[in-house]
Amino acid sequence: MSFPMTTQTEANGPLDPARLSPWRQIGTPVADCRNARHALEKAGLAGWNIRKLQQSGTDITPNGVTTINNPEQVMLVRDDPATGQVRYLSSVGSGYGIRQNEEQADLLDALVAESGAESLADAGQLDGGKRTFVTMKLPQTMTVAGLDPVELYLAVFNSHDGSSSFRVMIVPFRIWCANQLGVAIRDRVSEVSIRHTRNAEIKVEEIRSKLGLMYSYAEAFEREARKMLDAELTTPEFREVVETIWPVDDNAPVRTRNNAERRRGELMRLWSSADTQQAVRGTRWAGWQAITEYVDHFQPAKDSTIRAHRVLTSGTVANRKQRAFDLLAVA
Template identity: 65%
Template sequence: MPSFPCPERNRIMFESATTPAAHTTQVVRRLSAWETTGTTVTHAGNALQAMSAAGLTGWNIRKVTQTGMDVTPLGVTAVDNPDQVMLVRTDPRTNKTRYLSSVGKGYGVTQNEDQAAVLDTLVAESGAAGLAHVGSLDDGRRTFATMKLPTTMRIGGIDRVDLYLAVFDSHDGSTAFRVCAVPFRVACANQLGLAIATTTSSVEVRHTRNSRITVADIRAKLNLIYHYADEFEAEATRLIDTGLTTPEFREIVETVWPVDDRTAPPRTRANAERRRTTLLRLWTDASTQDRIRGTRWAGLQAVTEYLDHHAPATTPAVRAHRVLTGSTVTRRKQQAFDLLTV
């Protein structure tokens, strides 16, 4: 199963002990992936109110015995699964029971409300004004919450990048409870969840039978995440101070999306040409590039803007879901970043 796209490099994993700057780029008002898939909760007084506004309370997540029905010419036999159970929840809108996932019997069940104290502590200790977005994905199997930190970076003195903490959890056993630092470029609503080799950008707590997500666990690791912001700003400054030519940008595109035009099927070649055209337009003409055009930072933003806002998708919600959960999107952003920082 794909995991939430926090940077993988140098992630710290741990178990619970209790188990005006100069000028800015023109702001293009777009919905971020968080806004598209979740609920904006900036007016909520605390985490519990925010989760309630987003429909994440009252789920009563619980384990249910897993039984299969074997139908043979001799009749129907009920067969219990001794190794796994179903996780189900109550849909607060309908009061009906909904399936979440199948997990091992030792899986540690947590309610969404169990996150409230941790989220409120993160808000208080980080200096955030409150939670920004709360939502769920995959019919409730995954949840997220974001908060905007007071840190605002001015890359090269001109390009504003805000820093968010994004908190993810799952109810299908696919991921741990995870807190990630996510830089967010305001000019184009690009989410830059990138790994930097020398720093840690996310921490997590595994779900086990005895584990509990505690305030102390998260507080102890927060400083590791904050160091990431300093390193990210340093890397971004180097990128904005270094030029990139159009042929070099084309080479980045061909490396991130390799297609052999001599052997690829016609449909693949046509899709590749449309993608190249869109990426080149973002690189040469997009208003979001006005103050940074011709730099390696602009090359990274063109690739990220394409993935976040222009890549083909049946609906914006489908694209946003892909941005938040798709390993391919994360890998391509990271590959472009690695190529540009060489």
């Protein structure tokens, strides 16, 4: 890849230091670690000793107590390295392939070397360890039309609850507003997955062989972004996109309509006057960034950590970003 390089202060000012990526809000900074194993230890992801326990149920009747084993499901548990306690992870099928977090260390080190990243960036866990993540910032920074810098990250996700495969994915990240911009682009590969089966292995060569396809996704993303930045978007058109993504029935309860009005007002503020849109205002790219910024940083939540967790795990959030991208992309 060959992207123009930029720094964070070359355009419309530095990013608000209080606005962190969802990875940094939830995870642990590990850029100072000498290798992946050290990073996993620092983030509390090593020494889990994930294992299967037989599941059973107890039936109590007047005739006595009967224990019934479940041959189809097993319980996954782990050790908590901070407390030494055994913690429940999930219930999965008996054929589920356990993958200790340390098993990804060689792959992570290989990805750092292969991609040119200086080091890993952040590592952490979600939902009590059901899912884990490790990120690394790639050295390339694309600058959309010479105006808007977007960093590229490789994010490695693992699950211990059967919800998803082991995944390596490329994620664009807009510097000005700390927006996470991962979306699907037609005919482009943005991630590689390995299923959790008994015989599945994490093969460094397999992931490495597909990195080129993932970098091709980044180039396609830049082309789509450039077209969006070159295309005008009016305020009425932006409002129509918002109402398409968050439809509200005229007969909806008063509370629903009031919440919708507050959301619309915040989105219009981001679109019309937010500093983060200053250099790109009035474009389809700015419209997508305003919607993504709202979802990532302003959508109501009990606290910023819960919102960050939602950004990383919610299918609804991902679908809204994708829907907005599809509506605003230029054919």
